[in-house]
Amino acid sequence: MRQSMIRKTVDQLRVVPNLTDYEGERSRFSWAEARSELEDLPRGGFNIAHNAVTRHARGPLRDHVAFRFLSGDSASTLTYGDLEAATNRFANVLAGLGVGRDDVVFVLAGRIPELYLAVLGSLKNGTLVSPLFAAFGPDPIATRMNLGSGTVLVTTTELYERKVAPIRSQVPSLRHVLIVPEAGEPLPAGTSDLTALMAASSDSFDIVATRPQDPALLHFTSGTTGMPKGAVHVHEAVVTHWSTGKYALDLHHDDVYWCTADPGWVTGISYGLIAPLVHGVTSVVDESDFDPERWYGILADQQVSVWYTAPTAIRMLMKAGAELATARPLPDLRLIASVGEPLNPEAVWWGQEVLGLPIHDNWWQTETGGIMIGNTPAFDIKPGSMGRPLPGVEAAIAVRTDDGGIRLLGDATEGELVLRKGWPSMFRGYLNNPDRYAACFVGDWYFTGDLAERDSDGYFWFVGRADDLIKSAGHLIGPFEVESVLMSHPAVAEAGVIGKPDEVAGQVVKAFVSLRQGFTADDALRMDILAHARRKLGATVAPKEVAFLDTLPRTRSGKIMRRLLRARELGLPEGDTSTLEGGGS
Amino acid sequence: MDDAELRSAVIAELRTIAPEVDGDEIRDDRPLRRQVDLDSLDWLNFLIGLHQRLAVEIPEADYAQLVTVDDLVGYLKARV
Numbered sequence: 001m002r003q004s005m006i007r008k009t010v011d012q013l014r015v016v017p018n019l020t021d022y023e024g025e026r027s028r029f030s031w032a033e034a035r036s037e038l039e040d041l042p043r044g045g046f047n048i049a050h051n052a053v054t055r056h057a058r059g060p061l062r063d064h065v066a067f068r069f070l071s072g073d074s075a076s077t078l079t080y081g082d083l084e085a086a087t088n089r090f091a092n093v094l095a096g097l098g099v100g101r102d103d104v105v106f107v108l109a110g111r112i113p114e115l116y117l118a119v120l121g122s123l124k125n126g127t128l129v130s131p132l133f134a135a136f137g138p139d140p141i142a143t144r145m146n147l148g149s150g151t152v153l154v155t156t157t158e159l160y161e162r163k164v165a166p167i168r169s170q171v172p173s174l175r176h177v178l179i180v181p182e183a184g185e186p187l188p189a190g191t192s193d194l195t196a197l198m199a200a201s202s203d204s205f206d207i208v209a210t211r212p213q214d215p216a217l218l219h220f221t222s223g224t225t226g227m228p229k230g231a232v233h234v235h236e237a238v239v240t241h242w243s244t245g246k247y248a249l250d251l252h253h254d255d256v257y258w259c260t261a262d263p264g265w266v267t268g269i270s271y272g273l274i275a276p277l278v279h280g281v282t283s284v285v286d287e288s289d290f291d292p293e294r295w296y297g298i299l300a301d302q303q304v305s306v307w308y309t310a311p312t313a314i315r316m317l318m319k320a321g322a323e324l325a326t327a328r329p330l331p332d333l334r335l336i337a338s339v340g341e342p343l344n345p346e347a348v349w350w351g352q353e354v355l356g357l358p359i360h361d362n363w364w365q366t367e368t369g370g371i372m373i374g375n376t377p378a379f380d381i382k383p384g385s386m387g388r389p390l391p392g393v394e395a396a397i398a399v400r401t402d403d404g405g406i407r408l409l410g411d412a413t414e415g416e417l418v419l420r421k422g423w424p425s426m427f428r429g430y431l432n433n434p435d436r437y438a439a440c441f442v443g444d445w446y447f448t449g450d451l452a453e454r455d456s457d458g459y460f461w462f463v464g465r466a467d468d469l470i471k472s473a474g475h476l477i478g479p480f481e482v483e484s485v486l487m488s489h490p491a492v493a494e495a496g497v498i499g500k501p502d503e504v505a506g507q508v509v510k511a512f513v514s515l516r517q518g519f520t521a522d523d524a525l526r527m528d529i530l531a532h533a534r535r536k537l538g539a540t541v542a543p544k545e546v547a548f549l550d551t552l553p554r555t556r557s558g559k560i561m562r563r564l565l566r567a568r569e570l571g572l573p574e575g576d577t578s579t580l581e582g583g584g585s
Numbered sequence: 586m587d588d589a590e591l592r593s594a595v596i597a598e599l600r601t602i603a604p605e606v607d608g609d610e611i612r613d614d615r616p617l618r619r620q621v622d623l624d625s626l627d628w629l630n631f632l633i634g635l636h637q638r639l640a641v642e643i644p645e646a647d648y649a650q651l652v653t654v655d656d657l658v659g660y661l662k663a664r665v
Contacts, residue, residue: 135624158619289618290625291649316625320645473626505626531605539603539622 006348006358006381015305015334017378019247022388029391031424034243035236038278045209048216048238049087049123052277054207057084061280068302069113071287078113080280083120086113088205089198090121094152096201097176101126101208104148104218108132108141108155108164108264111287114180114194115263116273118154123216123235126208127152130218130230133264133475134159137538139485140228142167144220147230148431149173156180160188163538212236212424218431219266221366222478224467230431233369237270238278240370240392240425245275247390248362248374249306250335258284258298259308265475266366267339270425271308275370281306292320296328303332310340312473314347314359315504322354330355335377337362340474341506342462345383361386363417363460365448366476367440369425373460385459386452394420397454398445406442414463417452418445468562470499472507477541479562482533486511486543489532491519496552496560497543500569511543512565514551521548586665591639591658598634602627613654639665 019025038051056062062081069076078086099105105122107129109115115131122129130148132141141163145153150173155164157179165188168174178194179187187193210216217233245251249271257276261267276283284302288294290313299307317325336351336359343361351359362374363386373395375387389395397415398408409415419426421444430437440447451463470477479497486495493516499507513529515521526546533542553561567574586594596608599621606621618628632651636643641664643651651657 135622137622289628293646293649312625316629319629324646473624502626504629508626527600527604531603534603534622535605539624539627544626 004382006352006383008358008378008380012334012357013378015250015252017250017376018252019250019376019391020378022376022379025247026389026391029243031239031243031392031422034392035239035424038239038242041207041209043209045207046212046235047123047126047207047210048235048274049120050207051238051242052274053080053083053087053120054124056080056277056280064280065282066277067113067116068282068284069111069287070284070298070302071112076113080277083117083277085203086117086198087120087124088203089201090117091124091205091207092201093178093194093197094122094125094127095205096197097152099125099127099152099176101214103127103151105129105152105154106132106145106148106150108134108136108153108159109180110134110156111263111268111285112156112180114154116285117198118178118194119263119269119273124205124207126210126214128215128218128232130220131264131269132220133262133538133540135264135538135540136163137534137536137541138163138167139536140481140538140541142170143481144228144230145171145174147220147227148218152176152178154178154180154194157182157185157188160191210235213428215428217269219269219366219369221266222469222476222481223436224469224478225480228478228481229433229436231366231369231427232429232431233425234428237369237425238274240423241270241275242278243392244371244374244390245271245279248360248371248376249275249308249337250377251276251279251281251306253280255279255281255305256284256303256332257281257306257308258286258302258304260286260295260313261308261310261340261474266369267308267310267474270370290316292317292324296324296330299330299333300328304330305332306335306337307333308337308339310474311338311343311347311361312340312505314338314343314350318347318350319504325354333357336360337374339364339371341471342384342386348381348383358383363387363450363462365450367427367446367448368419368423369427370423372419372423382455382457382459385455385461387460388458389460392423395454395460396420396445397452398447400442400447404442406445411454411456414451414453416466417448417450417460419448420444421446468498470497470507470509472499472502472509473505473540475540477509482509482511482537482541482543483560485533485536486513486529488536489529491515491525492529494552494560496562496565498562498566498569500545508544509542510545510547510569512547512549512552514549586662588658588662591661591665592654594638595635595654595657595661598638599631601634602631611654613658616652617654617657618652635661641665
């Protein structure tokens, strides 16, 4: 029978977890001490790539496999020594092109080895690097490269031709496009062959003497209004990746670890790239698309022991049925963790009952750079809860007061989840947008934009977003970016975009549009608007549904009331409509 | 149904999910998801849609072998 709590069994804890004394470890923990478990550069300075790669390549892990890349039926491996040489080559390519510390490298690719090499090589070169999601359409790509003033883009022939060539002239800062060519395909005009450049470069490189507070990674995240925001993370962030890999993912040196997140998003970088390497474990990367049978095959064949995945994937596996899940035993698997959006209790239980392991939900976001709150292996899970703050993290529930201050709230009271400043992977700015950055903080507290509650046992529970951002399949989607593209369709007069609850993806993007005079609301037009949005935004960001309305509800100041669209869609009470245009009095 | 009719049905179903697709531009021997932007949800909905349109059971265990239009047509032809 299902209880409100999942207690761990002896078998589930056959490997002694790194975190077994929650209170003690939290009270003893200091970030300075965590930092001391990592290495400075030999001649001073601190760099993520040194701790992820070079440190191991110069030690006993030199011949240990860092990555197993799977693609279709083929597989290749890179040891820490191989990774050192190949990332040095990439860093030398950048240096040879005159790309330095004032530049920004963007990477746009599937889960291919070169993407990982490019990120690490850029870090070695002291160049800020920013991943783009390969499923973005041309518009989100151009917007982000312009916001970041990208000077270098690393991508593939196919993605370049489909998504970058059409907008390249709109990105004037872009000086170099480095292509990972496909065998037999000609190189697009105006690009360079990365494979050839790397082959011609030296495999030794002295890592640039970055300081702990120097920018390293730029992760874009969506805003409710206006353009996406580029969250800047610094080299010191690796201390959080180290400590959370230890506590939340419980990485041990002999683990085979699989993070299914795409490196186009922060999870795929923080936990698909950095955390496992810093821990010196072997990581599996699968280039292929999601497929239930393939995934179970990978868990079994690769002998995965720690698996970090996402709610949407878990719910798709649940739909695929228990028969597929149990077709092959998974004796090596000992920990499953999930992030992206809140994991529903049924999914946590499904893990326990079908796979024999409960799923450990955790919480963090682009701005936090790493896991802040989590269910961890040694402790009971309350299904549906995001868990408790990790060592080094102070979390609370609060509200902003009218005078611009903060009031902390007690247990069992809904408010905004806030974190006390000072963890190393905290974002250090929104690129070129100091006002929006400053608005996230009150005193020592960072306001996350997520509404939550804490129970009397110290477990946090997600309630919803404090704003209109949409969480679909783990991706945060800004309604404004979608609405802007919809409005660029000749038939659309106004557009409002909401997240519609979906049993697989958590939410899907649904658009409401009203039409200009002379256009008729019919299926052909609906499909034309959908096609327009998909072409520009890509499948992940574009709406899954488009509905017509005669007019959209607006406030008297003219803002579209997405809250009201959402309430109507869900059949919920409409709440306070006193600011509605034509409503109240 | 012959191959051409099955291909039309596949493209028609695809266009309900991704109406931007031009069926003439799809290369039948290349992975569909490398030519058309389809996220995991789109792909799932596409296969469910094909099942409903053609009344062919497509168990999840078979999804992995359905990569190209040729794969889909061959698979459906054996079952319609």
